Amino acid sequence: MPSVGVWARRCRAFVAWASLGLALAGCGKKNKVTEPPPESAPKADSPQNAVAKLEWCWEHLRADSYREVFTSDFKFAFHPTDPIGGNFSNREMDRGLELEIASHLFSVGSLTQPKAATISVDFGTLTVLPDSRPGKNPTWHKELVPDLLQVRIDTINQTFIISGTARIFVTRGDSAAVPGDIGIGVDETVWLVDRWEDNTAGVTPARLDGAGAELVPLHGWSPGIAPDAIHGNRGGPLDPDDTQETTLGYIKSLYRDPPLAPITRIAPGR
Numbered sequence: 354m355p356s357v358g359v360w361a362r363r364c365r366a367f368v369a370w371a372s373l374g375l376a377l378a379g380c381g382k383k384n385k386v387t388e389p390p391p392e393s394a395p396k397a398d399s400p401q402n403a404v405a406k407l408e409w410c411w412e413h414l415r416a417d418s419y420r421e422v423f424t425s426d427f428k429f430a431f432h433p434t435d436p437i438g439g440n441f442s443n444r445e446m447d448r449g450l451e452l453e454i455a456s457h458l459f460s461v462g463s464l465t466q467p468k469a470a471t472i473s474v475d476f477g478t479l480t481v482l483p484d485s486r487p488g489k490n491p492t493w494h495k496e497l498v499p500d501l502l503q504v505r506i507d508t509i510n511q512t513f514i515i516s517g518t519a520r521i522f523v524t525r526g527d528s529a530a531v532p533g534d535i536g537i538g539v540d541e542t543v544w545l546v547d548r549w550e551d552n553t554a555g556v557t558p559a560r561l562d563g564a565g566a567e568l569v570p571l572h573g574w575s576p577g578i579a580p581d582a583i584h585g586n587r588g589g590p591l592d593p594d595d596t597q598e599t600t601l602g603y604i605k606s607l608y609r610d611p612p613l614a615p616i617t618r619i620a621p622g623r
Contacts (some may be wrong), residue, residue, distance in 0.1 A: 394418040400481050400495040403523045403544040408439040408474045411504070414459040416452070423448045424524060424547040425532040429605070435554035437602040440613045446605065448532070458506075464467045464610045467508045476519075477501035484522055493528035493543075502553065506604065511595040513604060517553030521546060547553075555599045 394410060397403040403422070427448040431438025438444035460467040476499040484494035497520070504533040519623040524530075526543035537543060606613035 372524060394421070397422070397545065398433045398593065400497055400523045400544050401479055403546055404476055404479060404497055404499075404521055407521075407546060408476060410455075411459075411474045414469060414472065414545075416456040416459045419455045419459070420452050420532070421535045422546050423451065423532070424545045425530045426448040427451065427546060428548050430550045432551050432554035432600070433602055435551070435602040437600070437606045437613065440606065443616045451605075453610075454605050454608045457581065457610065458604070461592050463608045463612060465612050466607055469506050469508055471505075471507045473503075475501070475503045477503075486522070495523050497523065504601070504604075511597060514596060514598045515553050515601055515604065516545050516598070517551070517600070519552055520548075520550040522548040522550075551601050554602065 359549075392413065394413075394415065395402055395405050402602045406418070407422050409415070410422060425448060429451055430445040431441065431444045431446075433444070438588055456464075458462040458469055459472075476535075478500045480498045480500070482496045482498065483489075483491035484496045486494070487498075499519055499521075502515075502517055502519050506513040523544045524547045525542035526537065526545060529545045529547065531537060531539070531545065
């Protein structure tokens, strides 16, 4: 029978081998990295937040969340002076085409254009009004007018600057034509955009005056410099050779496949 000293040595050897085995087993394992959850779009629980969600989708390049912004009967209306609008029936574009163009712009690019690298959007100060369209009850229908709409789109090739205004019409979820692909039903806590009337066609960057009627040019703005209203001009000076001052209609037609817009420059005020 082994002595106490032998048993002690055997125990110590066993503990050493067991510790070594656990250490080697640990070396074969990789530390699990927990990815942070993706940032969520704001909840469109008010007319203003419906527009905030639209803005968020553009700035975060989120085509998936963008489909949750609009009613099924949504229309984007080109400005009457925007020649691009003549390529569309009634100078309007429906939800399906809006989402298709957004997918090209945000995610995959079009046949002729790369996808956006970054987008900045500023709707300025939003004024919420009763819906001015005939037959629209203001309880369920609102109209939002930004004092200034400015968009900057940077791609690997160039920068687009869009300036002007808009009228955005929203409908509460218990009265809206809710699309069947966004996972909600009748919901009075949600607001959806049902119409977007563009006014960026040839508009010099400006803000609405206090009466909300006359456009007053922004002081200090000049072509080739990102307007200060776009997030503190975080983009800085622009190269005029790679910068295009244009309209939302032009961008939407450029990112439609096949593109409808000729590859030319459209400058404000022309």
